[in-house]
Amino acid sequence: xxxxxxxxxxxxxxxxxKHGVGHFxxxxxxxxxxxxxxxWGVWSAFFLARSGDYEVARSWLASPVNAALVVLxxxxxxxxxxxxxxxxxxxxxxxxxxxxxxLIANLFVCYGGAALTVVCLLKVAFGGGVS
Amino acid sequence: xxxxxPGARARPLSPHLQVWRWHAxxxxxxxxxxxxxxxxxxALVLAGWALALASGPGAYGQYxxxxxxxxxxxxxxxVTVSVFFxxxxxxxxxxxxxxxxxxxxxxxxxxxxxxAFGLVAALAVWAIAALxxxx
Numbered sequence: 001x002x003x004x005x006x007x008x009x010x011x012x013x014x015x016x017x018k019h020g021v022g023h024f025x026x027x028x029x030x031x032x033x034x035x036x037x038x039x040w041g042v043w044s045a046f047f048l049a050r051s052g053d054y055e056v057a058r059s060w061l062a063s064p065v066n067a068a069l070v071v072l073x074x075x076x077x078x079x080x081x082x083x084x085x086x087x088x089x090x091x092x093x094x095x096x097x098x099x100x101x102x103l104i105a106n107l108f109v110c111y112g113g114a115a116l117t118v119v120c121l122l123k124v125a126f127g128g129g130v131s
Numbered sequence: 132x133x134x135x136x137p138g139a140r141a142r143p144l145s146p147h148l149q150v151w152r153w154h155a156x157x158x159x160x161x162x163x164x165x166x167x168x169x170x171x172x173x174a175l176v177l178a179g180w181a182l183a184l185a186s187g188p189g190a191y192g193q194y195x196x197x198x199x200x201x202x203x204x205x206x207x208x209x210v211t212v213s214v215f216f217x218x219x220x221x222x223x224x225x226x227x228x229x230x231x232x233x234x235x236x237x238x239x240x241x242x243x244x245x246x247a248f249g250l251v252a253a254l255a256v257w258a259i260a261a262l263x264x265x266x
Contacts, residue, residue, distance in 0.1 A: 046263075
């Protein structure tokens, strides 16, 4: 086993950094959360699609429970898809420059989408909806 | 790396996608990625919905109208199938992470269950929605 380690690694003798599995664990924990959140989300989408009315959606989001759950759903989804898309890019794109650009673009889309979604939802939830 | 000596017999290449017989576990694995990418788009549809809602009744009405159009409905149905398949197959992955369900029979069976769940659950949700006048 020691034969595979770098001279510096052997000299330090610390083993792994102990945080290499962060994404692995995060992907699975967010997956478990999303099973429940998305089932609730499908149910909510069904409820909102029944009328398609602005006022129905606004008052639905005015409920703290709905607002909290939809914000959680958005955050867990954008976090989960950020990791998933990064894995796909790392699997299929091997040119370093292209890979870096795509990974950064993925971060921008996911953090940008999460920020936009949460701000919009909270604005309406806190009564700032245009009516 | 060992050099290939000149005149050596051509070594077999590792199998490519085209020479595999399609089987359920392979299709499920590929579809998990495909539906994951589709749901990436689905999350952006959700972001658009939140933006339309925060922009007022006019914008919201336009956005809902877009989603209710025929192309909008096709996209939403694809997202619904993707949600349920990706969810079922994701649960399958969580069991694998726990070291369970790896034998061929179970892996095959659960792949078919994931396909069926994706389609049946999506059709059920849309049928219930149609019965309740969501169209």
